[in-house]
Amino acid sequence: MDSVKMFQGYDKVKEDQQQQNQHQLPHTKFSKPLMIIISISAILFLTFTISLTLTALIHRTNTESPHQPSNSATTIKAVCNITRYPNSCFSSIISSSSFSQNHTTDPLAILNISLRVAFNEVTALASSLVAMNDGHAPAVDDCKDQIDDAVSRLGDSVSAMSSGGNVLSDGEISDIQTWVSAAVTDQETCRDGLEEMRSVDGEEVKKMMQKSSEYISNSLAIVSHLQGLLKQFHVPQH
Numbered sequence: 663m664d665s666v667k668m669f670q671g672y673d674k675v676k677e678d679q680q681q682q683n684q685h686q687l688p689h690t691k692f693s694k695p696l697m698i699i700i701s702i703s704a705i706l707f708l709t710f711t712i713s714l715t716l717t718a719l720i721h722r723t724n725t726e727s728p729h730q731p732s733n734s735a736t737t738i739k740a741v742c743n744i745t746r747y748p749n750s751c752f753s754s755i756i757s758s759s760s761f762s763q764n765h766t767t768d769p770l771a772i773l774n775i776s777l778r779v780a781f782n783e784v785t786a787l788a789s790s791l792v793a794m795n796d797g798h799a800p801a802v803d804d805c806k807d808q809i810d811d812a813v814s815r816l817g818d819s820v821s822a823m824s825s826g827g828n829v830l831s832d833g834e835i836s837d838i839q840t841w842v843s844a845a846v847t848d849q850e851t852c853r854d855g856l857e858e859m860r861s862v863d864g865e866e867v868k869k870m871m872q873k874s875s876e877y878i879s880n881s882l883a884i885v886s887h888l889q890g891l892l893k894q895f896h897v898p899q900h
Contacts, residue, residue, distance in 0.1 A: 746876075754873075755779065768897055776881045784877075808849065816842065
């Protein structure tokens, strides 16, 4: 009897093992496809992520102008390179109080600073001419009148820039260009008169005019090329 029970117990264990294996077969059957699905999903996700990254990089490369500077200093250099006196243009703008308060990369703001630098320098020149003793040759007095007119023209330009805000119309740009051009003519007329005078006073005044002449010339060059600069740096004009 014990032998029979032992064999029956053995058969029972064998039957349990077969049933357990049958339950495990479906699990084994579907584990591989599941792993394949997970692997494919991971690969697709990784591919999608890489594609998005590459697309963003390509878009950034295509939208950035190869000539667009990345910071204020290089922007100012790019703008000043169109002037006759690029060194004085750059140094006067980069050292101005207006620039120190707002490190701009906007050509409009750079023009505004350039005009203010020119206005301040011509105003100082006018004050120096007033401080000179009376009794100078008529050419010096005529020069003072011309410089006063230049101060007025540049003052109009600075006011137009302030009222225009971050945008300027074609008419406003044209007005500023006309005023700055008139200021250049004023200084040239003054210098011509001093050349004819050929005196110590005349030479002194010409030296005093050097910086203001360069600054006004720089401002005129910038405003004359402003529309092209706005397009180059993707700044809306209107």
